Amino acid sequence: MLAPDAPQPIRAGEEFDLGRLNEYLREHAPEIGTVLEVQQFPGGFSNLTYWLKTTNQEYVLRRPPVGANIKGGHDMGREFNVLSLLKGHYAKIPEPVMYCETSDVLGAPFYVMKRVPGIILRASMAPKINFAPERMRRLSKALIDNLVTIHKVNIEGSGLAQLGKPEGYVQRQVEGWIKRYRAAETDKLVAMDYIGDWLQHNYPTEQAPAFLHNDYKYDNVLLAPDKTSGEPTPVITGVLDWEMATVGDPLMDLGATLAYWSEASDSPAYRNFNLTWLPGNLTRREVVSRYAVQSGRNLSQILFYYVFGLYKNAVIAQQIYARWKQGYSRDPRFGHLLPMIIEVANKAVDSINRDEF
Secondary structure (H helix, E strand, C coil): CCCCCCCECCCCCCCCCHHHHHHHHHHHCHHHCCEEEEEECCCCCCCEEEEEEECCCEEEEEECCCCCCCCHHHCHHHHHHHHHHHCCCCCCCCCEEEEECCCCCCCCCEEEEECCCCECCCHHHHHHCCCCHHHHHHHHHHHHHHHHHHHCCCCCCCCHHHHCCCCCHHHHHHHHHHHHHHHHCCCCCHHHHHHHHHHHCCCCCCCCCEEECCCCCHHHEEEEECCCCCCEEEEEEEECCCCCCEEECHHHHHHHHHHHCCCCCCCHHHHHCCCCCCCCCCCHHHHHHHHHHHHCCCCCCHHHHHHHHHHHHHHHHHHHHHHHHCCCCCCHHHHHCHHHHHHHHHHHHHHHHHCCC
């Protein structure tokens, strides 16, 4: 039996002053109540996520990692705005409660939302999971079908269109992530240079714009537990981590999902990304086929999006690794990211050379 996602003691260097938080909440969000206990959710390498037990109920607090540039992917105000705009247009989100734009309280902007119960399937849980292949297959189908649902959200009627400029989205993303890599580069990696060049010379025909989650995978999805067995069902109760959500080419979103979608035949290093290598899950080709059928979109150029997804994953890991090298984080996981960056880059080069995903 798998338990709902459980918080753990706060990691060293990522604590905050509970007294200052309660003081701020009493003035700006009294409905939350007094925070009695704080713990931290495990997993993830991006924004920090904390569990708050208050006199009223359970909440979740999100803030940028220590030492991070709060613009872009760590913009808490933007993430809070995304959740606020989604209300009434997509039901499977945590309800946003309040946003604090100042850094005076916790050292960075943050927001609070209601906690959504459910089970998160993290890669680290693989040794504990012994699902029948049919169960994993239903879960993976539900995951992809829900991504299609997200891409069908009305971006005009919801106001989500304000999040970005769809025209030229793919090219801006490629150029932007190349710049991010250069800014965070610590070691000369020929493969990363090769991928960046290939992407700039192989832009696809862009799809009709849609709303994008941009980090969609098992460990950002909450699944309802079966009332008898406690095992996760294909019912998705919530989707988390909307910090990179925007509007643009939806195949960029699918490419990001594929980049995390490890298979049993892949290098064991990819098992750190997802549980998709467990028996019964759709293969990457099956994911593409199901998405094409459910969405009605043309996926003939999906290799580009997959390669970009791998490149972006490598850049994100590089940014985190660079912060660790600069001493902004003491999380020991971050000091071991360089081999993974190299592995992901080599995977992208191999996919380009073999013309397959």
